[in-house]
Amino acid sequence: MRILITGATGLIGREIGKVLAEKGHDLFVVSRNEKKAKELLPFPCQVIEGDLSHSPLVDSRLENIEAAINLMGEPIAGSRWTEEKKKKIYDSRVTATKNLVQSLPKNLKVLVSGSAIGFYGNSGAEVLTEDGVAGQDFLAKLCKEWEAAAARAPGRTVFVRTGVVLARQGGALDQMLFPFRSGVGGVLGNGEQWMSWIHLKDIVGLFLLALENPQAHGPMNGVAPFPVTNREFSESLAYAVGSRLGPAIPMFVLNLLFGELAQVLVTSNRGCADKSREWGYKFHYDELKEALGEICAPFKQGEEVFVAEQFVSVPPEKLFPFFKEAHNLEKITPPTLNFEIENMSTPEIGQGTRIDYRLKIHGVPAKWKTEIDEWQPPFKFVDNQLKGPYRLWHHTHEFRPFCGGTLLVDRVRYRMPMGYLGWLMASHFVRKDVENIFAFRRKFIASESFHSHI
CATH class of the missing domain: 3.30.530.20 (START domain)
Structure with missing residues (x-):
């Protein structure tokens, strides 16, 4: 197939692109800078220049696109949320997805669009299935509008509500490794909030499932089958890197450091993976300790x-x-x-x-x-x-x-x-x-x- 990918230079996009290229698909990538994209992409593709957060694409090659994978988005974490930052987060997802849909041909077969497990808002210990309603905080409302924009695409649409992606290089874990390897990484707040996580290899597998399985449609939780509390996650990570668990980080400290973003860091999401398994996906990493063990093995040896x-x-x-x-x-x-x-x-x-x-x-x-x-x-x-x-x-x-x-x-x-x-x-x-x-x-x-x- 001729497949268009947005956000292809990101952690998930690079891995998906390699798999699709090896399967023989013709890949087209959206980037604001063709030269930079070709430096970063580890697979052959054609680059369509454009900035979807500002306007739809204009390129004749789009007429023959059969499928699209939408992965674009300004990073959620990493810095305090200012009004400017929140606008970038919104425009890079909702506005950009609206412009992407306008750019796609009317005979498109399938669009697989990113979303986030934050769709459900702060849900405590409730087991979250795809039938659950959206929350009321900024991230939940963002995800709801993001999915609604993607749903306007022609053909079959799937929304992958991704959890915390674990990888050795890049992603959320990259920011956690230094404090945990230093012995000062600790639970956030009271540590009782649920975390829905997934290994990089499995989130790539879920996007491919959504693309290739005609049964897949609508929302799908992009999470591993067994979520854990933040305390369990913190203890497992400390063990995986061969360190000790540091003191808990109280909410007033998180609020001082991250402002509004602090509430996102302690949001409780207990995602369920039943739908992806019903659609035929077999996870490589079901259990957190196994996933962290594979990722952190070199770090435990001091490398x-x-x-x-x-x-x-x-x-x-x-x-x-x-x-x-x-x-x-x-x-x-x-x-x-x-x-x-x-x-x-x-x-x-x-x-x-x-x-x-x-x-x-x-x-x-x-x-x-x-x-x-x-x-x-x-x-x-x-x-x-x-x-x-x-x-x-x-x-x-x-x-x-x-x-x-x-x-x-x-x-x-x-x-x-x-x-x-x-x-x-x-x-x-x-x-x-x-x-x-x-x-x-x-x-x-x-x-x-x-x-x-x-």
Whole structure:
């Protein structure tokens, strides 16, 4: 099918796009910036430029769209709710969905639109089925209008009322990890409020179910079968990261920190997953402890993990030669690092090659020695730090054949120097540095200059 995706560069959108591309669908993505989107998207697609929060799209390619997945939306959490923030949240969902529906062809087969478990408002311990009525707070009213806007689309419509999405990198858990790994993460308020959660792999599966199963229609709770209280969640997360539970955070502190958003953080939603299971979905992660165990395993060992993905429209055998040339690594590293190779133990990179290089980290000179632990051209190589600023730096470079091109996957495992103290003091800054390094790399690989080298 020809499928349009909004919000494709987000946590869920990237994963859905990869699955749909691998299944052979033709994908079209809406973005305000085509160049930026192609840097971030890990799957082949055509980009339709536009800002749906301001106006409908105008593009002839929309006439042939058969299905649409609507994932766009300004982040709900992360900062205090000002009137300007609330307007952005509203416009990026309700206004944008109205404009999306106007942009879609009349013969559209299906629209799967995001919503949130917050549709039901603060519901205490009540088990929430899709027949429940909307709540009265800002988020509940927002979801109600959001779904109503999507319901005007031609064809079959499904609204996925998503709970708290758990993933190793990105999403709500990303913001919780530091305090819980520090030993100061605690329950919110009295901890009795119910939390409806779902693993990233399962929310992707539910969106695909909604897209592909003609039985699916109307609202569907995008939650795992067994919700937990905030206290249970907090205790499970502390255990999963190998830490202890910190003191509870009272409501007056949450109100001081987050203002109106504080009420959302302690809203009780006990979502039911019966409908998705009736429609044939089998969950990968039913239980919270299993989900958190899979996600947090590296953290329990004191490791950080960073993963970057990028699609390149050439096969691995044409792409790999660029990366096996050691000095090309200098081209894909930010100039601010002053990265320079000093010595190699072999004329060309191969199994066992040792590489000495120097760089500057925030202006401080550093020496680094790595060894190629694995060498599997044209699909994979691994470099491991022998000497350098980290206790561990293990970088896996994968070149996966994907949709006629290559899915570049960089997976970095690292540990900070000075143990827990080093992690506490520097992990946030190092994470930002790593993100910036790979942002620069993505930009270079998406450029015409890179393609002229291959």
